[in-house]
Amino acid sequence: MTFHIGASKGQIAETVLLPGDPYRARWAAETFLDNAELVNEVRGMLGFTGSYKGHRVTIQGSGMGMPSLSIYVNELIRDYGAQTLIRIGSCGAMQEHIAVRDVIVAMSATTVSTPSNTIFREVNFAPTASYALLRAAVDAAEKMAGARGIGVHVGGIYSSDTFYDERPDLNEQMVRHGILGVEMEAAELYTLAARYGRRALAVLTVSDHLISGDALPADQRERSFGDMIEIALEAALE
Numbered sequence: 375m376t377f378h379i380g381a382s383k384g385q386i387a388e389t390v391l392l393p394g395d396p397y398r399a400r401w402a403a404e405t406f407l408d409n410a411e412l413v414n415e416v417r418g419m420l421g422f423t424g425s426y427k428g429h430r431v432t433i434q435g436s437g438m439g440m441p442s443l444s445i446y447v448n449e450l451i452r453d454y455g456a457q458t459l460i461r462i463g464s465c466g467a468m469q470e471h472i473a474v475r476d477v478i479v480a481m482s483a484t485t486v487s488t489p490s491n492t493i494f495r496e497v498n499f500a501p502t503a504s505y506a507l508l509r510a511a512v513d514a515a516e517k518m519a520g521a522r523g524i525g526v527h528v529g530g531i532y533s534s535d536t537f538y539d540e541r542p543d544l545n546e547q548m549v550r551h552g553i554l555g556v557e558m559e560a561a562e563l564y565t566l567a568a569r570y571g572r573r574a575l576a577v578l579t580v581s582d583h584l585i586s587g588d589a590l591p592a593d594q595r596e597r598s599f600g601d602m603i604e605i606a607l608e609a610a611l612e
């Protein structure tokens with residue numbers, strides 16, 4: 375048990391999937407895991423442990439934004455020994471060739487600010503995904519994509535601190551430098567994994583498009599989220 379996670383030590387698996395939304399953690403666990411058991415409900419940030427193809431997996435909500443994710447990931451790594459951490463979440467697309475419902479596998483996560491910038495100060499640290507996980511996720515995504523009609527994109531994303539952004543000029547620079555999409559958590563996940571020698575990845579569904587203004591219709595959200603979770607679970611078997 376830690377400040378924010380009520381599970382006992384053995385209740386958290388070495389592989390952890392991290393959706394921002396605790397209700398998505400419940401839906402994912404009920405839909406994809408065998409024998410899913412509730413292991414955390416402190417502050418309503420639900421976590422479940424079960425198995426996927428015989429491999430033990432925990433799905434734990436991380437909350438929104440890097441400060442929230444940082445709390446859960448620090449405790450999962452330092453107190454529960456998590457080894458493989460995969461964020462599953464949504465993002466806003468920043469390139470015209472990307473469509474809503476496509477999947478983005480994040481190779482790197484640019485950011486202006488993370489809870490870690492007190493460490494790096496003048497250094498621009500480059501938060502980077504685990505190559506082994508990235509390769510496994512891309513393999514799984516490409517196998518799935520043809521049959522399900524989803525596009526798969528691999529590249530850099532932008533982890534912002536604000537959803538309601540007052541700096542459109544920053545987004546313009548991200549677009550200009552080929553950043554695929556914007557979300558709010560991956561940079562801190564990658565930084566913590568680097569610090570503690572763990573493996574991390576973010577697999578994201580495009581829920582909205584910053585250039586076209588398109589958004590995923592509510593009735594397609596569940597299916598898109600499911601595609602992304604399957605990709606993350608297959609990558610975790612690597």
Ligand code: HPA
Pocket residue numbers: 464465466534536537556557558581582584
């Ligand atoms: N901005 C930040 N985070 C997001 C967005 C966005 O447009 N869409 C989904 N997560």
